[in-house]
Amino acid sequence: MLLKFRKRAVIALVVLSLICASLCVTIGVYERREVDFEPRFTEPDTDNAFYYGDNVFNESGFGIPNCTAYAWGRVYELLGEKPHLCTGNAESWFEYNKVNGIYDYGLEPELGAVACFKNSSGGHVAVVEDIDNGVITFSNSAYLGREFYLTTASVDSLNPGQEGWSFQGYIYPASFTSKKLFINSNRRVSPLDGLNLRLHPSVGSEVLDTMPEKSEVFVTEVSRCGGYFWGKTTFGGKTGYCVIEYTESVF
Numbered sequence: 050m051l052l053k054f055r056k057r058a059v060i061a062l063v064v065l066s067l068i069c070a071s072l073c074v075t076i077g078v079y080e081r082r083e084v085d086f087e088p089r090f091t092e093p094d095t096d097n098a099f100y101y102g103d104n105v106f107n108e109s110g111f112g113i114p115n116c117t118a119y120a121w122g123r124v125y126e127l128l129g130e131k132p133h134l135c136t137g138n139a140e141s142w143f144e145y146n147k148v149n150g151i152y153d154y155g156l157e158p159e160l161g162a163v164a165c166f167k168n169s170s171g172g173h174v175a176v177v178e179d180i181d182n183g184v185i186t187f188s189n190s191a192y193l194g195r196e197f198y199l200t201t202a203s204v205d206s207l208n209p210g211q212e213g214w215s216f217q218g219y220i221y222p223a224s225f226t227s228k229k230l231f232i233n234s235n236r237r238v239s240p241l242d243g244l245n246l247r248l249h250p251s252v253g254s255e256v257l258d259t260m261p262e263k264s265e266v267f268v269t270e271v272s273r274c275g276g277y278f279w280g281k282t283t284f285g286g287k288t289g290y291c292v293i294e295y296t297e298s299v300f
Contacts, residue, residue, distance in 0.1 A: 086160045086225035088178040089123065089188050092197035099126040105136055111192075117142070119190030119197070120163055120174040124222045127161050132222055134163070140172025143217035153221040158185045158204060161225040166214040173214060175200065181298065185209055236280060236296035238264045250279035250290040257287045265299055266291070 093100045099122045101107050106118030113119055117139050124132040133152070135145035143165035146152055158164075158177050164187060166173045175187035178199070187200045187209075202209030208216040238244045243261045247254040250272045260266065268280035271293060280293040 086127070088160075088186070089126075089176075090178065090186075090199065093122070093126075097122075097126075099123070103131075105131070109136075114190050114194055114196040115192045116174050116190050117192075119188070120176050123176045123188060124161070124163065127225065128222060134220070134222070138172060139165070139174045140167035142172070142174055143220065146220050154218055155221070156218050158209070158219060159221055159225070161223060162219040162221050164209065164219055165217040166210045167217060168214050173210065175210075177219070180204065234268060235265055235299035236268055236282075236293065237299050238262055238266070238291075239295050239297050244291050244295050246282070246284050246287060246289040246291050248289050250274045250277075250281075252277070254290075257289045258285050260284050260291065266296070268293065268296075 095101055098104075100113060100119065101122075104112060104118055104122045104125070106112050106115060106121055111118060113122075117136075121132060121134055121136070124134060135142040137145065142163065143154065147154055158180055160177055160180065162177045164175045164177060166175075173189075173191075175189045177185055178188045179186040183204050185202050185204055187202070189198050189200055190196055191198070200211070208214070210216055238260050239262070241262050243259045243264075245256045246258045246260055247256055249255075251274055264284065266280070266282040266284055268282050270281035272279045272281070272290070278293045279290040280296065281288070281290055283289075
């Protein structure tokens with residue numbers, strides 16, 4: 050796991066399992082409902098105010114096509130409020146954020162994170178739209194170039210950008226959880242020591258069984274409780290809940 054530089058407060062939270070279960074919110078059964086993050090794989094319309102009409106770069110005459118105008122607008126869209134990102138050139142974004150202590154930053158890709166690059170002649174910023182099967186997908190725009198395009202890189206890459214660009218790091222405007230919680234799909238247990246199947250979607254709930262690493266389960270429902278997303282599944286004839294973040298997709 051790559052190092053993150055986080056401003057974290059340690060919060061202790063103990064909730065009785067039955068109370069927690071009653072407070073959980075069901076995300077969806079047999080369908081995917083909006084959670085926190087919806088990836089953008091298509092170009093925004095020109096009447097989209099986040100990217101055009103209400104975009105600070107657009108107002109100053111440096112709108113799309115422009116990587117900074119796009120990334121600023123994309124974060125605006127995700128947050129639902131104007132971000133406190135740098136409004137200067139792309140190569141300034143990472144240091145501006147770091148020096149001013151605005152958002153968390155680090156070297157690990159996360160959904161909605163702004164990837165920052167620089168080279169001898171300028172810089173580039175892009176937004177992480179997807180992290181799946183070891184591949185990061187970024188959405189981009191290019192100054193005086195393409196209005197919108199996608200790029201990919203390996204999660205293991207120390208420089209997840211185009212050749213010749215120097216990677217500075219990621220800016221994390223917020224924590225997002227993917228919509229891609231595969232309801233009605235197969236998942237594989239990731240932890241080496243297995244994963245607990247619990248009676249209720251709560252870390253304090255009774256453990257029904259421990260599913261070994263690489264066990265495959267079928268998720269029929271997803272709920273959020275206690276800061277985790279829980280998948281309802283059946284294993285060894287027992288039906289319960291497991292933390293879905295500790296599983297991976299089976300294709």
